[in-house]
Amino acid sequence: MPKKFKFFVNGERVEVDAEADMPLLWVLRDKLGVTGPKYGCGVGVCRACTSHLDGEEVQPCVVPVSECQNKKVTTIEGLANGEELHPVQQAWVDADVGQCGFCQPGQIMAAVALLKRTQQPTDADIDAIENMCRCGTYPRMRTAIKAAAAMPPQKPGGGKPTEQPRGNGPKQPAAQQQPQQTTSAPKPSDGQSSGGEEDSGTLLDGIGSAFG
Amino acid sequence: MAEPEPVAQDKSRGLRRRKFLTFLVAAPTLTVAGRFGFDALTEASAVPSLPALGEVSDLGDVIRTASTPTHHLMVLEVTEDTRVRFELPRLEVGQGISTSIAMIVAEELDARLDDVDVTLSDARPELEFNQMTGASANVRVLWEPVRRMAADARARLVQAAANRWGTSTDELTTQDSAVHAPDGRSLSYGELSADAREESAHGEPKAASEYSVVGNPLTRLDARDIVTGKAMYAMDLPVEGALPTVVARPPTINGTVGSVNAAKAKAMPGVVAVTTIPTGVAVSAETFWDAMRAKDALEISWNPGSIGTMSDSDIKSELKKAVQPLAAPKVRDTYLDATFDFAFVNHAPMEVESTVADVRADGTAEVWMPSQTPIYAQQVIAETLDFDLEAVTVHVIRAGGSFGRRLFVDTALEAVRVSQAIGRPVKLMRTRQDDMKHGRMRPRYHHKIRASYTGGEVLSFEHRLAGVAVDLNHGLGEALTATLAQQGQPVGGAGLYYFNFSQAVPYNVGLANQSIQEIQLDIPTASFRSVYSGTVRTAEEIVMDELAERMGKDPLEFRREIVKANSGTTVLSKVAEAADWGKAMPAGHAQGVAYHAEYRSHVACVVDIDATDAANPRVTKAVLAADVGQVINPRGLEAQLMGATMDGIATVLQAGVHIDNGAVRESSYGDYHWTKHRNAPFEVEVHIIPTTWDPGGAGELAIPASAGAVANAYARATGTRPRSFPISF
Ligand code: FES
Ligand code: FES
Numbered sequence: 001m002p003k004k005f006k007f008f009v010n011g012e013r014v015e016v017d018a019e020a021d022m023p024l025l026w027v028l029r030d031k032l033g034v035t036g037p038k039y040g041c042g043v044g045v046c047r048a049c050t051s052h053l054d055g056e057e058v059q060p061c062v063v064p065v066s067e068c069q070n071k072k073v074t075t076i077e078g079l080a081n082g083e084e085l086h087p088v089q090q091a092w093v094d095a096d097v098g099q100c101g102f103c104q105p106g107q108i109m110a111a112v113a114l115l116k117r118t119q120q121p122t123d124a125d126i127d128a129i130e131n132m133c134r135c136g137t138y139p140r141m142r143t144a145i146k147a148a149a150a151m152p153p154q155k156p157g158g159g160k161p162t163e164q165p166r167g168n169g170p171k172q173p174a175a176q177q178q179p180q181q182t183t184s185a186p187k188p189s190d191g192q193s194s195g196g197e198e199d200s201g202t203l204l205d206g207i208g209s210a211f212g
Numbered sequence: 213m214a215e216p217e218p219v220a221q222d223k224s225r226g227l228r229r230r231k232f233l234t235f236l237v238a239a240p241t242l243t244v245a246g247r248f249g250f251d252a253l254t255e256a257s258a259v260p261s262l263p264a265l266g267e268v269s270d271l272g273d274v275i276r277t278a279s280t281p282t283h284h285l286m287v288l289e290v291t292e293d294t295r296v297r298f299e300l301p302r303l304e305v306g307q308g309i310s311t312s313i314a315m316i317v318a319e320e321l322d323a324r325l326d327d328v329d330v331t332l333s334d335a336r337p338e339l340e341f342n343q344m345t346g347a348s349a350n351v352r353v354l355w356e357p358v359r360r361m362a363a364d365a366r367a368r369l370v371q372a373a374a375n376r377w378g379t380s381t382d383e384l385t386t387q388d389s390a391v392h393a394p395d396g397r398s399l400s401y402g403e404l405s406a407d408a409r410e411e412s413a414h415g416e417p418k419a420a421s422e423y424s425v426v427g428n429p430l431t432r433l434d435a436r437d438i439v440t441g442k443a444m445y446a447m448d449l450p451v452e453g454a455l456p457t458v459v460a461r462p463p464t465i466n467g468t469v470g471s472v473n474a475a476k477a478k479a480m481p482g483v484v485a486v487t488t489i490p491t492g493v494a495v496s497a498e499t500f501w502d503a504m505r506a507k508d509a510l511e512i513s514w515n516p517g518s519i520g521t522m523s524d525s526d527i528k529s530e531l532k533k534a535v536q537p538l539a540a541p542k543v544r545d546t547y548l549d550a551t552f553d554f555a556f557v558n559h560a561p562m563e564v565e566s567t568v569a570d571v572r573a574d575g576t577a578e579v580w581m582p583s584q585t586p587i588y589a590q591q592v593i594a595e596t597l598d599f600d601l602e603a604v605t606v607h608v609i610r611a612g613g614s615f616g617r618r619l620f621v622d623t624a625l626e627a628v629r630v631s632q633a634i635g636r637p638v639k640l641m642r643t644r645q646d647d648m649k650h651g652r653m654r655p656r657y658h659h660k661i662r663a664s665y666t667g668g669e670v671l672s673f674e675h676r677l678a679g680v681a682v683d684l685n686h687g688l689g690e691a692l693t694a695t696l697a698q699q700g701q702p703v704g705g706a707g708l709y710y711f712n713f714s715q716a717v718p719y720n721v722g723l724a725n726q727s728i729q730e731i732q733l734d735i736p737t738a739s740f741r742s743v744y745s746g747t748v749r750t751a752e753e754i755v756m757d758e759l760a761e762r763m764g765k766d767p768l769e770f771r772r773e774i775v776k777a778n779s780g781t782t783v784l785s786k787v788a789e790a791a792d793w794g795k796a797m798p799a800g801h802a803q804g805v806a807y808h809a810e811y812r813s814h815v816a817c818v819v820d821i822d823a824t825d826a827a828n829p830r831v832t833k834a835v836l837a838a839d840v841g842q843v844i845n846p847r848g849l850e851a852q853l854m855g856a857t858m859d860g861i862a863t864v865l866q867a868g869v870h871i872d873n874g875a876v877r878e879s880s881y882g883d884y885h886w887t888k889h890r891n892a893p894f895e896v897e898v899h900i901i902p903t904t905w906d907p908g909g910a911g912e913l914a915i916p917a918s919a920g921a922v923a924n925a926y927a928r929a930t931g932t933r934p935r936s937f938p939i940s941f
Contacts, residue, residue, distance in 0.1 A: 002481070019481070019501075022499075022501050023501060026499050026500050026501035029447075029500070030456060030498070030499035030500055030501070031499065033450070035441070035444070035447075035448035036440075036441025037441075038445075038562070038563070038612070039447070039500070039564065039641070040562050040563075040564070040644060040881075041644040041880045041881060041882075042504075042643060042644065043644075043880060043882070045880050045881050045882040046562070046644065046880070046881050048562060075441065076439075076440065076441035077440065077441045079440075080440055085436075085439065085440070089439040089440065092435075092438075092439045093431060093435045093436060093439055094431075096431040096432060096435060096847050096851065097435075097439075098306075098432065098434075098435055098438035098439065099306035099307070099308070099613075099851055099855060100305055100306025100561070100562065100563070100610075100611060100612045100613040100614075101306065101434070101437075101438035101443045101610075101612070102445060102561075102562040102563045102612025102613060103562045103612075104438050104439060105441045108439060123894055126889055127889050127890040128889075128890070129888075129889045130888065130889075131888075131889075132562065132881045132886065132888060133562070134560060134561055134562045134613045134615075134886060135306050135562070135613055135855045135858075136854060136855035136856070136857065136858025136859060136887060136892070137851070137854075137855065138858065138887070138888075138889050138892035139854055139892060139893065139894075139895065139896040140851070140854070141889070142889070142892075142894065
């Protein structure tokens, strides 16, 4: 029987009626119209769907919606701060990584998660990324990940991301330096939050209060 | 849009010819059509004849020839708000063609890149053979007409400005989408567009020395859309009411539906319809999850597939039987024989096959799909639905990769059938398992090579291969046969044409002879990036290494000695220097080299391999040097060479498809081991030789060179002679 599930998607509170075992991927794509996460296998191996759940990398094709209750889902659409790209996205553009682009939302979300776990990823860390890219953009992804890791912490005050590589290191997220974007960010009431989407805390801007 | 009048028709020659150099389009602003031929013709000049066979040196030339008669149907438009529009009759599959074309337009028009909109054209049957994406021919075909179109548009805008200001055109300059006068006045292209429409001046394309856009590295224009998730693929399109649809498919290749009990499936939540179609049983539902669950609940009995219980070993022995015997005499100690086997390979683009179809009760249909051959798609869809051609609209949507897979329209036919049957729009998607088990494949091949030599010289080189026939019935095949038949070529299979026009031994090896036998086996196949060269030239590059060894020569030096083209010498020398060829390496590590020439382009590749664990080799570095003629976007070219290198690594080391008892064994990327981060070189270096002759093709070029280099490096590192690919299978 369908149940109501409430969670946040890219900072927006959503409510869906779904069977408890419906994978998050199809809730996002078919019920919520969030099409950034791509279907590539449905069994957790291609990782084209990679997104974040409470700041942790997940494959929504194998995460039942019931596990998302009261949590924060971040997809590729929620990574940038308005017009300002997330540093990893910017590094991706700078390295001209994408070819067909289909795997790229998942690749970027995986790279953001990696940089959060490991500030200076080694080649072995990058080798451990399972995301498939059939166009073979791996060398440029490696370059982009290293470039993003090397970006100096973001200076307060914002501005347009342009020629100069800039942005936040994983441990000093932009959001924490931009008060208007962090103060209102709530923690879900289930208490299991990892502290939110550090690298995209800005996404939580505008969420009024925790629910549940 | 006004249809140009056919002036000269010569149906006996198979291609309609039209004399119009440009034609006016009923639009208020400037529109410029492509010119008929490659040369600046005057109205009075005769209809140019197609290049004679002697001038047609390879497949790309054949495709160029086939496309030429409809160049004038491509239109460049300058709008009143200074947008420069070009509907590109090609598919963007990630190769960056949209960016390259925008660059050519911006260059010749002196327009800002930001003002140029290149969109993918719907199927336009009047374009005949000029709406196919394949054979690395896009830039080769479009370069000349597009730059001339843009140069014409620029000339007309300048003329319009000169009229407005009462000056001579000589005084005026163009920059940033505007015409400028010496006194500082300027008019934007938008402001001039309506006037320019009345002009008929022709412009000369720039000399390469004047380029400021073409030849300079540019990040793809859709890079931001890609990284923000805004890039839309067929399944992302918000087509109102389109029902998610999946198809239950047989356990064997081309198995058919026996009986179906859909009662349980129909009762499941969200299910809207269950439809039996020739390839299986389709379930349409509110969400893909609903459709997939219901699909699993269908009770279906399946009839056997098209290859019975055949397995790889059976197919391999069929191929061995079919391959022609080697004819060159075996002279003791002065010949080298080698046989090679290559497994089936699935294209496995990241975006699974998918199509949105809306077949309406009023007898019209609209289809959204990534198609390399949209005209063919429109035709077969119309036939399938029994509709008039004009009643079917095919929108071409960017593809999440292709590699040859989207030459075919199998999935679109399923989608239109279901939509017609249930009277609702559908979005039909294959699951990854569907794509693996029922996808099309690069055929399995068996090769025999004999090279004879004496002293330091190769006297003969004989290469016989047999493969499962490649299905070329997708428009490209027709382009080949029609064009060649028109030129008095004997009528043969498209496959034979394709082979003959794409394959050549690029070295001086005395008497060289390559021939293919294709066996007919009812198994879904398709051209795979680099088509025949993928195995033919890889096998030959392995033999080149072994010949060098027999003769006591360095493999790179040996190639440099006997390579035919000067560009071949150049790329080999460049790659030797850049890769530090011959450097000392620890035990279990080695370098390997290979070279390939095709599409009027040349590439040499050196890889470093770490095979200390022979079962788990890792290519650690790849260096490529390429000469592809005038480069439009070096950044895009580098991406293509790099991507193809990953394919070379996969097909040689670890990725192949098994056929077991009439079925494909692999089901996803979990067991189909395409290159991942852990298999990819840490470093890939691409060196582009600066040349300015007309662009060659480059999208497929690097597969044989990288595959050959990887196989040779593996052989040198392990002291083995790899003969069957992928090595780990
Ligand atoms: S679709 Fe989720 S991992 Fe492949
Ligand atoms: S860019 Fe095409 S699959 Fe990665």
